Amino acid sequence: MDNAVDIFAPRFQSEDAAREHLEALHWAEGPLCPHCGSDKAKRLPPQRGRKTKANPEGVLRKGIVQCNDCRKQYTVTVGTVFERSKVPLNKWLLATHLLCASKKGISGHQMARMLGVTYKTAWFMMHRIREAMTEADNEPLGGFGKFVEADETYVGGKKKNRNTRQQRRFDRRVSPVAEKQPVVSLVERGGRVRSFHVAKVTGETLRHALVTNVDRYSYLMTDEHAGYKGVGREFGKHGIVKHSLGEYKKGEHTHTNTVEGFFSILKRGIIGVYHHVSEAHLHRYTTEFDFRYNTRTMNDFERSNEALKGIAGKRLTYRRTSAVAA
Numbered sequence: 001m002d003n004a005v006d007i008f009a010p011r012f013q014s015e016d017a018a019r020e021h022l023e024a025l026h027w028a029e030g031p032l033c034p035h036c037g038s039d040k041a042k043r044l045p046p047q048r049g050r051k052t053k054a055n056p057e058g059v060l061r062k063g064i065v066q067c068n069d070c071r072k073q074y075t076v077t078v079g080t081v082f083e084r085s086k087v088p089l090n091k092w093l094l095a096t097h098l099l100c101a102s103k104k105g106i107s108g109h110q111m112a113r114m115l116g117v118t119y120k121t122a123w124f125m126m127h128r129i130r131e132a133m134t135e136a137d138n139e140p141l142g143g144f145g146k147f148v149e150a151d152e153t154y155v156g157g158k159k160k161n162r163n164t165r166q167q168r169r170f171d172r173r174v175s176p177v178a179e180k181q182p183v184v185s186l187v188e189r190g191g192r193v194r195s196f197h198v199a200k201v202t203g204e205t206l207r208h209a210l211v212t213n214v215d216r217y218s219y220l221m222t223d224e225h226a227g228y229k230g231v232g233r234e235f236g237k238h239g240i241v242k243h244s245l246g247e248y249k250k251g252e253h254t255h256t257n258t259v260e261g262f263f264s265i266l267k268r269g270i271i272g273v274y275h276h277v278s279e280a281h282l283h284r285y286t287t288e289f290d291f292r293y294n295t296r297t298m299n300d301f302e303r304s305n306e307a308l309k310g311i312a313g314k315r316l317t318y319r320r321t322s323a324v325a326a
Helices: 015-026 089-101 108-115 119-132 164-171 205-209 227-232 258-274 277-295 299-308 316-324
Strands: 041-043 063-068 149-153 181-188 195-197 219-223 237-239
Touching: 015 089, 015 219, 015 299, 041 277, 063 205, 089 108, 089 119, 089 277, 089 299, 108 119, 119 277, 119 299, 149 205, 149 258, 181 258, 195 258, 205 227, 219 227, 227 237, 258 277
Parallel strands: 149 219, 219 237
Antiparallel strands: 041 063, 149 181, 181 195
16 A cells, blocks of 8 residues: 555545445454444344434434444444544544644644634544554563653743733743753663653652663663662663763663754643643643654554544543643
């Protein structure tokens, strides 16, 4: 298959083609019931939905399958982040492709203009897609003889860019990073990254992130933050670089340049594309950047298909997403 995909590909223009593409990804061996797991099913002809004022004749529903065991009907979007959406399926696939192909992200307003939907709809769609990007494989990073770098950064604007009201709030805080949000990232050299939005960078939060996500036989590489000293003893080796002394590499392997390179991508995306990220949703944005980093060896076609494979089993309702919106 040609890996060069443009936005005029059939699945981005036609709901039928979009549904067929999803079925090929999720039902390679035939329909699988999301209710009981049975693979015994029969396809039904297009069905008319309930009549409404907006659709006096009822919406024509295609791609319906009926399970021969539990007798329930379903489509390929049931049990996924696309379920019960009124947005055409081809627009969902286009939004997924655009978000995966944009190396530093794409703004909600830009997405809304390109899809022909409202900003509110585009914003919600993008959060659903980020949910699909959530890593399903929880295998620990690293392993015997492998290097894992850990570091923290702070996401937020500079004081000089704040308006008068924001500066008054800022001046009441003691720490220069008091209104910024801390993000801890763990990067396996040559492998994956895993990022977390934490409430506070302490020895306790750093230890929890490390021991639950990194193999204890790994070689841990960090800066001189005091929070890493205790937990560093629990790993195969703990290398430390002292940035405060202008030290950025010690020997051949002791450095945190890989994780700092990831932070440069994350911050350029946040500052240059999204501008402002709500504290409540920061974890979803880190998931997006983690996903693109972890699929960096894939082309855009493969990366968007990988995201589409992750839509199953991750229902995300509008109430759950918007209740804590900034």
